Amino acid sequence: MKIYGKYWLLVVLLIVVSCADSLLVASNLAGPLTALAISLFASLAGWYWLVKNIQKDQQQVASYLRNPNLTRPGFQRKNFFGSIFTEAIHKIEESDTELTSTKQVKTMLKARVNTLLKKEALLESVLGCLDHGVLVFDAQHELEFSNTAANPFLIPESDRLENHLDSSLSLGKALINNAVIPELSQLLAKTIERKAATQHRRIEFDFTVNGTRSHFRAIATNLRDEHEQVLGTVVVVENIGEENNQKTKHAEFVSSVAHELKTPMSGIKAYVEMLIDGDCDEEESQELYGFINQQIDRLTRLVNSMLNLARIESGVVEIKRHDCELNDILKSSADVISPNATEKDIAFSTELSDLYLPVHVDKDMLGQAIINLLSNAVKYTPHGHEVRLRSRMEDASAVIEVRDTGLGIPEDSLPHIFDRFYRVPENNASAAGTGLGLALVHFIVTNVHNGAISVQSKVNEGTCFTITIPLGHKEQKKKKQLASPANA
Incomplete structure (x- = not known):
């Protein structure tokens, strides 16, 4: 440890003072008691000066620690604790740098963990x-x-049992059988x-x-990392x-179409x-x-019915719903x-209602559905x-x-009356048909207009088809929605 000049001087003075009493007695300049007193006083003064300087250096170190600006030119040379203080400051700065770096890494890791979570x-x-x-x-x-x-x-x-797989595998875990079906x-x-x-x-x-009870398909896939190690x-x-x-x-539809087409084509x-x-x-x-002409007409009706149903179901025919009065549509169909x-x-x-029945429907499609029902009723x-x-x-x-x-x-x-190509076997001889009319009616009522259709019937007594569709005009609903906040 480096000792600065003033402390070397103090050490020399203390050595001289410690020998001063002997010198004074030997030179007959003072008596033994006087020489001892002078030597003791000089020693106390020297030690007092040394303690004061050390306290001063301590206070200086303390003030430097309290001051944010820890760098002082010549501090190490002037202060007794300068080298220790400088080394401590160096270590503190290194620790502070490491701490800052650790905090940054911790913050980054925390942010990454939050992102992953x-x-x-x-x-x-x-x-x-x-x-x-x-x-x-897992693996x-x-x-x-x-x-x-x-x-x-x-x-x-x-309900899990400690049973093992009926396999030559040595999986080491019975949970495959225990955890899943x-x-x-x-x-x-x-x-x-x-x-x-x-x-x-x-x-x-x-x-x-x-x-x-339903039918399921299960696909199992082995998961691997970039090193082709199995992860699970x-x-x-x-x-x-x-x-x-x-x-x-679809298969039934194709079969029905083939059958319906085959019969008139075979006749032709x-x-x-x-x-x-020439017989x-x-x-x-x-x-x-x-x-032949009748069979061709039958084929034409069948193809047209299939095309109409397919075009409506596939969305080729644009649905144009408007606010209408239901009785007007029914009168036109009648x-x-x-x-x-x-x-x-x-x-x-x-027998139409005397009330105004507002509906938001596709007038042509709903009219076609009513015409189909009325046509069947007249036909049978x-x-x-x-x-x-x-x-x-x-x-x-x-x-x-x-x-x-x-x-x-x-x-x-x-239960099958709305199925495609279904015709009541007992009524087949009464009138020609394709078996697609009621399927088209069902689609127009339920899918296009969010309604419902049902049927009640007794043999030789008659049949009643009942259609239910939502009431209300779309524009009126909008006006009511706009008016509600003002009324409130």
């Missing part, structure tokens, strides 16, 4: 909103995560077992959820019951072959030409059918019977009834 929460929220069930297993085959849609495929902890546990086991061969495996199975396995379960129903309906081919062979006289030929009813000597009557009602068209208001809905006293519909046919 938000991303994790966002990811869990997204997975929770999916209709597909998602189950994630040890333990269930790590499952969303809400996957809950039906989990086995409650109270057997179908998924078997899929998961096979996926893990064959992870080297394929990354994906899928199965389809039937399962009951909330009392409803994810299983995605999708309800494909509706998809299968659509496929079935047979008649044409007879004409080509018919002039009168028979004319009769065959008439049959005027179209009235001549047909008169031709068959059918008593056709209208014998001569001399009755067809009636009614309208009324019921709560917040407009109700339309098309009632006849015709052949009626057997009870076992009622």
